[in-house]
Each structure stands twice: as C-alpha cells, then as structure tokens.
Amino acid sequence: QVQVVESGGDSVQAGGSLRLSCVVSKTGFKLYVIGWYRQAPGKQRDLVATITREGAADYTNSIEGRFRIARDNDENTVTLQMNSLEPEDTAIYYCKVTAARYGRTNLQYYWGQGTQVTVSS
Secondary structure, rough: OOOEEEEEEEEEEOOEEEEEEEEEEEOOOEEEEEEEEEEEEOOEEEEEEOOOOOOEEEEOHOOOOOOEEEEEEEOOOEEEEOEEEOOOOOEEEEEEEEEEEEEOOOOOOOOOOEEEEEEEO
C-alpha cells in the first residue's frame, strides 16, 4: 500500500514563502519519480516540478526559478520550497508518486489529497 500526505499549505501575502512537504508511506513498493502539481479553481491540474530518486529535478517555466524541489529517499519525503509567492500561485498543491511493487515492472501512480496555498496581494 502507498499513501501520500501533503502538508505546509497556508495563507500568505505576496512575496512570502512556504515549504510544502509530501510524506509517502509504503510497504513493498519502490518509489520512482515524485512530482508536485497544482490546480487553481476552474483550471486544470498543472505540473510544478518533478524529482528522480537520484535527485534530478525539472521545473515548469512558469515559476521562473522561485521554487525548489528536494527529496530524502531514507525518509520517503519530498519538499517544495516556494519563495516570492504571487497571487497567481494560489491553488491546491498535490503530490504525485510513481511506484512499483518489488519484483514487478508495472508503474502505478498515487495522489495525495492536496494542501491549499493562498497568496493575497
């Protein structure tokens, strides 16, 4: 079983910072790419950043270097450091985990319930 729990969302003023955490509980699974996505009201869910087991990270161009993703494989935790937040960053932020059972090659995807980030002007 794989369970994904996000935390760290809050209401902040423009220019502020937040650190989001994604904690993955697993039994009998190996974790692969983990990513952060976000969804604003009335809009589709969009990719924010991904990170591999080796620590290679990719970011969407829209954040323009303001966010940083990090991963701790021993703790099964991924964080998203968000700086210089803007009202346009307001959204529910979701953690997506790619995983496969040990001894299997088929990948499965798991989503958390999300954490709300609200940025006011």
